[in-house]
Amino acid sequence: QKEVEQDPGPLSVPEGAIVSLNCTYSNSAFQYFMWYRQYSRKGPELLMYTYSSGNKEDGRFTAQVDKSSKYISLFIRDSQPSDSATYLCAMSPVYNNNDMRFGAGTRLTVKP
Amino acid sequence: GAGVSQSPSNKVTEKGKDVELRCDPISGHTALYWYRQRLGQGLEFLIYFQGNSAPDKSGLPSDRFSAERTGESVSTLTIQRTQQEDSAVYLCASSFQTNNEQFFGPGTRLTVL
Numbered sequence: 001q002k003e004v005e006q007d008p009g010p011l012s013v014p015e016g017a018i019v020s021l022n023c024t025y026s027n028s029a030f031q032y033f034m035w036y037r038q039y040s041r042k043g044p045e046l047l048m049y050t051y052s053s054g055n056k057e058d059g060r061f062t063a064q065v066d067k068s069s070k071y072i073s074l075f076i077r078d079s080q081p082s083d084s085a086t087y088l089c090a091m092s093p094v095y096n097n098n099d100m101r102f103g104a105g106t107r108l109t110v111k112p
Numbered sequence: 113g114a115g116v117s118q119s120p121s122n123k124v125t126e127k128g129k130d131v132e133l134r135c136d137p138i139s140g141h142t143a144l145y146w147y148r149q150r151l152g153q154g155l156e157f158l159i160y161f162q163g164n165s166a167p168d169k170s171g172l173p174s175d176r177f178s179a180e181r182t183g184e185s186v187s188t189l190t191i192q193r194t195q196q197e198d199s200a201v202y203l204c205a206s207s208f209q210t211n212n213e214q215f216f217g218p219g220t221r222l223t224v225l
Binding site for chain 2: 004006008041042043044045046088090094095097098099100101102103104105
């Protein structure tokens with residue numbers, strides 16, 4: 001079993017839809033949970049991070065962590081074609097160190 | 113300002129050849145990371161440099177892989193006697209210090225025939 005599981009998709013939605021992206025994990029030592037966005041032929045860029053359980057909102061994006069279920073989610077409201085990218089979850093015991101574990105990424109396409 | 117740059121952007125090589133990949137981190141960033149991204153898989157940590165400390169090589173998959181960093185600037189990742197399973201995108205990231213946000217380069221796409 002992988003430490004971090006993420007459905008690779010692909011996921012295709014119409015513009016304006018609410019998108020839900022999810023990861024599950026097995027290591028209870030993870031405390032920091034990150035979401036990266038990766039456009040084609042580009043490196044990942046950090047979208048959001050949360051510490052421990054709870055929600056965090058930034059504009060159209062909401063990150064949710066449920067440590068009891070070892071389940072994290074990223075919601076995108078009012079999705080736009082510019083949101084089309086691969087979304088990777090990542091997590092680590094300590095923030096942004098060399099011990100991060102990444103999901104495989106979910107490829108999202110938002111159709112106009 | 114300039115971000116992390118990597119070269120070449122694409123590299124096609126024959127099995128058994130050596131390849132060298134280059135990373136230029138953001139100026140002033142003391143921490144530098146190399147990752148491998150295989151198709152359909154998450155990023156795998158390879159090696160980490162922090163200032164003048166000994167690098168953390170715990171992610172290197174075999175002794176065919178090595179990396180160097182000159183002070184707090186350029187880093188090179190060398191793969192000797194390449195194998196087809198080495199085909200992947202190799203990503204470099206840098207951060208101001210350890211435990212700060214990592215900024216990724218665009219990667220080098222390596223194809224071993």
